[in-house]
Amino acid sequence: MELCPEMRMTRLVGKKIKEDPRDATTASHKFLVRGAYVRSVGAGIYSLLPLGKRIVAKIERILREEMDAVGGQEVLMPVVLPAELWEESGRYDGVGEELLRFKDRNGKNMLLAMTHEEAVVHLIRSEVNSYRQLPVMLYQIQTKYRDEARPRAGMIRVREFTMKDAYSFHASQECLDECYDRVFAAYERVFRRVGLKECLSIESDPGMMGGSKSHEFMAIADCGEDVVFMSPDGSYKANREVACACCIFEQAEPLALEKVHTPGMRSIDEVCGFLGIGPEKAGKAVFFIIPDGKLVFAMIRGDFEINEAKLKRHLGSARLDFAGDAAIRCAGAEPGYASPMWLDPQEVRIVVDYSVAKSANLVVGANENGYHYRNFNFERDLGFGEVADIACAREGDPCPVTGLPLQMKRGIEVGNIFKLGDKYSSSMNCNFLDSEGQSHAMTMGCYGIGVGRTMAAVVEQCHDEHGPVWPVSISPYHVQLCVLNPREDSVRVACDGLYDELCGMGIEVLYDDRGEKAGVMFNEADLSGIPFRLTVSPRTVVDGKAEFKQRGIKDVELLGLSSAASFVAGKVEAALAELS
């Protein structure tokens, strides 16, 4: 998309707002609204104004360049899809209410696509049939709709959004692996080029997408919804769902099992308080129900929390619900005093975290109202049950790779990549013939980047108290030109001249020709966040000068009017080169 290189403020649609919008809590939300980049239409639904649209267009341009460079071909698939397509993959009934379903006038079930695996498989299975045509990668930059339970934080979690989504098809796992690595590298280039200062690629949970491996790209920001754990040297990075800590558990001689009376002490805090011990000396039991109706007894040391994502993965279950007291009793356990001992492993799945399996002499329930045991030792007193890592990593726990204390950070998920395998290709008959004429399901990968979310993440990382500080690569314009007192002919003529000259050089200029007071113009220029500012005023024109300033830097520089344009053009090119 070609962007018009020039714009006068007297024409630009979008009013800058002096006060923070009532509802905004994050920097990106406040500044994107105040600076007239976006406007809210409803919960999680936004319009882009001209300035915002230009930023998005520039992000999209970078996405196209990088996807083209790794062999992607751009397509465009519909947002409204017939339900049958999703019934084929099993997702029509598989995914929850975030999929917006509706009927057309003929009563046919339709949906708004929240992602396009089905649509792209529909396309590829009829266009590609032979190993000779593989691999292929298609991508699009298209609207997605997810009926989020709770949109939040301005542009960071919305219902309708633009996503760059790409899908690759392969004849072999090795080929997918290679493609995955190439896209991974392309994503690192994308996030560097859009100007994110800190964006981590981390291991993540493939979740309901299926598939074997996935990474998320996390823009680090305090307002991020996701939690990342990393080694201080950066050699290990993982999100909360998969992060593992390798705690050392104290070994001790097993002492004799001892029943203690603990009347009314049901929670870990109560029991530990009553017995005068720390939570690391107790075992905590949590009960879940999985969809087949089976009860799951999860056991973890009192100072850890159960990581439900890990437990789901271990159980191979898509859902996990807390079990009620009735279900717990039904399985022969006593709520509040539950113990894995004497439970029937045929009836109840017992999953024990390493923290319990490797600790000695814990306090656990006695399966009898008002009683606990001291000195439970997993090997001696239970000996069966599935031992697994089902614990949430904690800040400061030892990193599994380096042993250094893990750091915890919050991040905005701006991109993700998955190795899908044949989840969609087998269910939807997306096959190819190999060199021997044998039919196989294609192996797939998919790769997404949220465009609007990336814009918001950049603001979160690049702003000061006055507004955004756009990286030149995605700034709506390269230069903001301000004319003070344009009613003085000499001033206006000088400034108009600079405007024409810069535009003629291909520099994108936003020209504040309104004749506002300096304070108004400068404050609004800060909200526009354009990296370079040129000011022409009676004061500078007398000396044949213009004033040059960089956004976010206090100092100003006076330039000769005749050389100002080429000087600024040089600055713009250098800054662009740095981010290319």
Add this chain to the structure above:
RNA sequence: CGGGGUAUAGCGCAGUCUGGCUAGCGCGUCUGCUUUGGGAGCAGAAAGUCGCAGGUUCGAAUCCUGCUACCCCGACCA
């Protein structure tokens, strides 16, 4: 879906507890004059179904009931 909050002019708010006359303030907008280097001054003007629907009352922005929208925390999040 649970918990909390908000809804009054384009934006941000006061007024609501304790019902009462013509519903105010700041910013913005329009007109005119004066101003011109970090959100100007004066004078004038336009702009409000007080979220919606019922109810109580002589009288409702204000009290009662129901609903809706939006925001925050949580749950959820291919």
